[in-house]
Amino acid sequence: MSDAEIAGPRWQRRPTERRREILDAAAFVFGERGYESATLAHVAERAGISPGTVQHYFGSKATLFNEVVADRFLDGAEEDEALLVEHRGTYAELLRSLIERNWTRLSRPGSSDLLLVGMASAMSCPEAGLVVSGEMGMRCPRVLQRVIESGIKHGEFRPVNPEAVSRVISATVIGMVMGRQRLMQHCKAPLPPPGEVLAEFLVLLERGLAKEEK
Numbered sequence: 001m002s003d004a005e006i007a008g009p010r011w012q013r014r015p016t017e018r019r020r021e022i023l024d025a026a027a028f029v030f031g032e033r034g035y036e037s038a039t040l041a042h043v044a045e046r047a048g049i050s051p052g053t054v055q056h057y058f059g060s061k062a063t064l065f066n067e068v069v070a071d072r073f074l075d076g077a078e079e080d081e082a083l084l085v086e087h088r089g090t091y092a093e094l095l096r097s098l099i100e101r102n103w104t105r106l107s108r109p110g111s112s113d114l115l116l117v118g119m120a121s122a123m124s125c126p127e128a129g130l131v132v133s134g135e136m137g138m139r140c141p142r143v144l145q146r147v148i149e150s151g152i153k154h155g156e157f158r159p160v161n162p163e164a165v166s167r168v169i170s171a172t173v174i175g176m177v178m179g180r181q182r183l184m185q186h187c188k189a190p191l192p193p194p195g196e197v198l199a200e201f202l203v204l205l206e207r208g209l210a211k212e213e214k
Helices: 003-007 015-037 040-047 051-058 061-086 091-107 111-120 126-153 162-186 194-209
Strands: none
Touching (some): 015 040, 015 061, 015 111, 040 051, 040 061, 051 061, 061 111, 061 126, 091 126, 091 194, 126 162
16 A cells, blocks of 8 residues: 555645645745745645645745745754753764754755745745744854853863854855755766765864864
């Protein structure tokens, strides 16, 4: 029996399942078409449902776009903040874990394109633009900053500018993920596996933050 048969026909899906289907479909549609060109009908077609169903769950295109952006980026930031409170290991381990989580979120199919659209749509959909700039430009780096500050305070990291370093980390991870996806579309030469790229970056970062031994 297929996964679709186990889940049941689309018209029998529960509201939470239907909502998830629409959000996932919308992430691809907005990422591929941009905010201005995308319609609820495009999202409905991608999800295999009627436009009326999409409207029933989300109302307008602007509301759906805001929900998609928040779903892709806001929930993860909240989870990261919880990890910061609950963590009991070294700060180097926590920093690595948070960076890996950011990498994974951005690497989800459709996420990097959605991020670009969110930045470009600040004028036509300002609320979504604020979510993107707030989460990726402020909230995520702020979590990393708190980890670096704690690592310095406890003697694990050498003295650095935590705010500057956290912003460099966040921008680098975004650039690596988004740049790689663009290069894959046009570059004929083979690219290093994404896991190796991230691993090398983490090694460089850990060496740069490590406290010098006397």
